[in-house]
Amino acid sequence: MAWKEDYQRWQAYEGLDSKVREQLDQLSGDDKAIEDHFYKTLEFGTGGIRGEIGPGINRMNVYTMRKAAKGLADYVASKGKEAMNRGVVIAYDNRRMSKEFAVEAAETLGKNGVKAYVFSELRPTPVLSFAVRHLNTFAGAMITASHNPPEYNGFKAYGEDGCQLVPEDADQLIGFVNAVEDELEVETGDQNELLSNGLMQWVLDEVDDAYLHEMKAVIMDQGLIDEMGGELSIVFTPLHGTAQKPMMNTFAMAGFTNVHPVSEQAEPDTEFTTVKSPNPEEHSAFELAIKKGEEVNADLLIATDPDADRIGLAVKNHQGDYQVFSGNQTGGLLLDYLLMKRKEKGNLPDNGMVLKTIVTSELGRVIAEAYGMQSLDVLTGFKFIGEKIRQYETSGEHTFLFGYEESYGYLIEPFARDKDAIQPGLLAAEMAAYYKKLGMSLYDALLDLYKRYGFFYEDLVSYTFKGKEGSEKIVRIMDTFRQSVADGELEDDVVAVEDYKSGKRTDLKSGQESDVNLPSSNVLKMFLADGSWYCLRPSGTEPKIKFYFGVNGDSHEQTSARLEELKSLVTQKAEQI
Missing domain, CATH: 3.40.120.10 (Alpha-D-Glucose-1,6-Bisphosphate, subunit A, domain 3)
Known part of the structure; x- marks a missing residue:
């Protein structure tokens, strides 16, 4: 029942943002909704954070944004004064509160002595990636929820090469974000003061022209x-x-x-x-x-x-x-x-x-x-x-x-x-x-x-499971398929399995194992004797589990039929779970 304690903590916080306060009050009396907003902390993963906008620790709001930005500030500061001076460039898309979140992130960074460059207009993710390199910043941040529904927003972190942080660096950043004990108490700087002392700077035309x-x-x-x-x-x-x-x-x-x-x-x-x-x-x-x-x-x-x-x-x-x-x-x-x-x-x-x-x-x-x-x-x-x-x-x-x-x-x-x-x-x-x-x-x-x-046909089937129960269902599906591998209960024509969580590829005929040589990830891929394959992957940014399929053949008719056969076989098993 820890979610009740966090809910009460937010309710009791006198300085709560007025918009957030209004949204929080609307949840009053609806324990199921309150639990969903507070039952877990919106996870900052290897790709950053993304979630529905609203009050609570399991939603995107000014406080979860400040927490993410404070973690980023501490991560940059851990790399030294030069990294802090090089700073972070921030861009944002057209979503609800995107510019507000960008400014909140900049004011949090500035308060912690890290320079922030902020686009004065919305710009795409690739322009942000380019801007990191062009401005020689130590990091970048993109306020976006990509192609998610309108109620979502998010925060993606980039390294000094303009690439989203790879697992080793992301793990360090995640550690700093998780070390922020109280998101409500994260301090921000005054925008005008930060602009005047050079800890915040608007950018646009120079980056556009260079891109x-x-x-x-x-x-x-x-x-x-x-x-x-x-x-x-x-x-x-x-x-x-x-x-x-x-x-x-x-x-x-x-x-x-x-x-x-x-x-x-x-x-x-x-x-x-x-x-x-x-x-x-x-x-x-x-x-x-x-x-x-x-x-x-x-x-x-x-x-x-x-x-x-x-x-x-x-x-x-x-x-x-x-x-x-x-x-x-x-x-x-x-x-x-x-x-x-x-x-x-x-x-x-x-x-x-x-x-x-x-x-x-x-x-x-x-x-x-x-x-x-x-x-x-x-x-x-x-x-x-x-x-x-x-x-x-x-x-x-x-x-x-x-x-x-x-x-x-x-x-x-x-x-x-x-x-x-x-x-x-x-x-x-x-x-x-x-x-x-x-x-x-x-x-x-x-x-x-x-x-x-040759004819190479692919398809994707996604299942969306929202909330706590949905998360548990996704775990159950992955566990069941992994157990099928262990028990030898896969289709007869599956010849090899790659489990990217364990990092092992198993040849099912010989039983021999070899290393996949990729970072650990909760993904399973099955290879079939005719060159077809299918893959299970929970989404890292949405409450979904995705089933990918790939087949190849010598004609449209043959390949289409094989694709439908494989999809039917696998999705029936998934739906039974």
Whole structure:
């Protein structure tokens, strides 16, 4: 019943923020709601914190934000005076209270002697990642809940390389955050005083201009854009988020002049009023883009999520309907085009490396190998791709070529170190122009990709379980599948299992174990005899457990049937649990 003590502590706190006080009072008499707001501390994990906005230690509010910022301040201070002087750059998206949370974080950092650079307008996650490197700060913070529903917000922490903190560094930060005993007592500085003494500084144009300049490196064929940039018809929507200015500025810089914004979604909106979900992974998010596309006969539709680190594409199929590509399909097309152009220009390095996650399509590996390049799987989470880029820069062992994950995240040039929707938006437009010049659509290009490399189909099934009971259900599902491995009760054609929690790969026929050589993570992946696979992964940012599926075959019909068979087999087992 510890939640009651924390609730009473908040109730008794005389200095409680007036908005938080009003929200807290609305919970009065509803013990189930109060318990949900207070039964646990909103966990600061390896990716930061994310949760619903509201009162309580299990919600995002000014006090949980101050606690996170105080932990970050103490983490930076532990690295010395130079780190404190280099400071932290903070950006924020269009969500409820995003700018307020950014200022709260800056005032907390400043109070603790750590300089804070704060964007004066909302900007995307990739611009924050770039800003860390451009301003040479010791750390960065992004106030965002990515593509979560409107009631969510969050805080992501970045290291000095512009990458989200990898586990070793994140664990240190988590330790400092958890050491903050009373979130209500965290002190903040006065904004005007901090601005006058240099512990807080607003930034915008300098970073914008530098980021736009770096985008030129993403262009593979400027001559092609000069020729086709006015002919290719593009519809773009930021889904009410942060990408409108940087994406449109990038198109203009490159020479794409026939771009049609979705006006209803071009302005930031905390409530995302025109979409059920501001997530380009959801096909329904393209509804207004498709309407606009039909009006202007667009060749390419582009949608980005609120903090512009994810991007979705849609093009017309042979029936004349706009079809939304999966993240794996977009990734395969971008990778093939990128490597093709680099080969044409003679700048494919001998030690080139393509990075993808363990739940991303094997198509990427096959494409990389076709061009004589290597590929490597990392854990889900773009920070692991960023970590490898840093290692390669230091060792010279490999040259980074492309990084991506199935959940619509891509990185082409490493001037940012998180997934960046603006970069693939530009490259996708160039790619569409290339195929249009050949008399092909991107849909034709996708079919050609399958023809050349084989049919690789993937799918994702998510189960959402909210609250305390939901968390327990997710644990039960993972435990049951792990026990099935131990008891030998998996399907007969499962030939190997990788348990990223134990770090072991088990060959089920021989019983031999080997090391996975990846950081520990609560993920299970099963490999089947025909090359198919499926993977179980609880989300680190949402109350979900995700089941990923991948199959390959020689035809659309065969591969589609196999995918449905595998999905049915696994989800039936999950639903029985």
